[in-house]
Amino acid sequence: MNSSNKQSAVLTKAADQKMAARLQQAGEVLSFLGARVIAPGDEPEWMTSSERTRLPKMQTMSLQELEKLQREVRKTMVELEQRNRKEALAAAQKAAAEHGFSLEEILAPEVKDTSRASRAKPSPKYRNPDNPSQTWSGRGRQPAWFEKATKNQKTEQ
Amino acid sequence: MSEFEGNPVKVVAQRTEVADRNFSDWRVSAERQDAIARQLKEVPRSVDDIEDGNVRLREVEDGFEVAFVLAVTDEKFIVLIIGYDRKGEMEASMSYLKRAAMDALPPPAKTLLEGRKRKDEL
Numbered sequence: 001m002n003s004s005n006k007q008s009a010v011l012t013k014a015a016d017q018k019m020a021a022r023l024q025q026a027g028e029v030l031s032f033l034g035a036r037v038i039a040p041g042d043e044p045e046w047m048t049s050s051e052r053t054r055l056p057k058m059q060t061m062s063l064q065e066l067e068k069l070q071r072e073v074r075k076t077m078v079e080l081e082q083r084n085r086k087e088a089l090a091a092a093q094k095a096a097a098e099h100g101f102s103l104e105e106i107l108a109p110e111v112k113d114t115s116r117a118s119r120a121k122p123s124p125k126y127r128n129p130d131n132p133s134q135t136w137s138g139r140g141r142q143p144a145w146f147e148k149a150t151k152n153q154k155t156e157q
Numbered sequence: 158m159s160e161f162e163g164n165p166v167k168v169v170a171q172r173t174e175v176a177d178r179n180f181s182d183w184r185v186s187a188e189r190q191d192a193i194a195r196q197l198k199e200v201p202r203s204v205d206d207i208e209d210g211n212v213r214l215r216e217v218e219d220g221f222e223v224a225f226v227l228a229v230t231d232e233k234f235i236v237l238i239i240g241y242d243r244k245g246e247m248e249a250s251m252s253y254l255k256r257a258a259m260d261a262l263p264p265p266a267k268t269l270l271e272g273r274k275r276k277d278e279l
Contacts, residue, residue, distance in 0.1 A: 023254075
């Protein structure tokens with residue numbers, strides 16, 4: 001029985017075949033690189049110092065380390081928010097431009113049309129008793145009939 | 158810059174094609190892969206690692222672990238990631254291979270699994 005037949009005969013589980021493939025390829029890669037494997041227990045000193053072997057887990061960190069981490073997280077969050085804001089602004093500017101506007105134009109309060117034509121006609125406040133078709137709103141220059149009527153104390157309010 | 162290639166420091170993280178496929182199968186993002194490589198480079202040996210032969214297993218996030226090998230060349234120190242899978246899967250397979258299928262393995266795989274011989278075995 002050659003090696004591959006033997007292998008397929010023994011490694012029936014996919015997980016085991018996968019692990020065998022992992023090991024085989026690792027061996028080949030290391031051989032290709034001309035690398036020497038470092039066995040557990042043979043690590044250089046710098047690697048086994050207590051500081052180097054500690055994974056950055058919060059449970060094992062001192063208060064100072066946690067505070068430092070907190071500052072770094074806060075700083076990173078601010079930077080991220082600024083970057084997101086910048087990206088959102090650029091996207092909004094692009095969308096506005098596609099509709100022929102600048103972002104400022106869209107965000108500015110709507111401009112009110114204050115022209116004379118758009119103003120509602122004021123309702124009449126005074127009427128000429130001698131000619132009811134003549135009215136005056138009370139704004140602007142007094143009409144002649146109003147002046148005459150007020151002089152004669154005949155104005156109807 | 159990716160943590161896997163072109164890093165100017167002497168400790169480098171590399172991965173085999175199989176490990177690359179494992180990362181893809183589990184849809185591990187490039188950022189997450191870089192974070193794993195960075196952690197391995199910063200802490201190549203942890204007291205929390207499971208050591209089986211020359212293979213080391215480290216839980217890198219809840220429920221998942223990487224299998225890796227430490228090696229050295231004249232120029233650099235290498236952390237070679239060889240697999241990524243659910244926690245316990247690789248350890249169980251290695252245990253089975255050691256127990257029942259050692260002879261079926263090709264020599265390079267065998268060497269990695271056997272690890273350093275104890276004094277009483279020499």
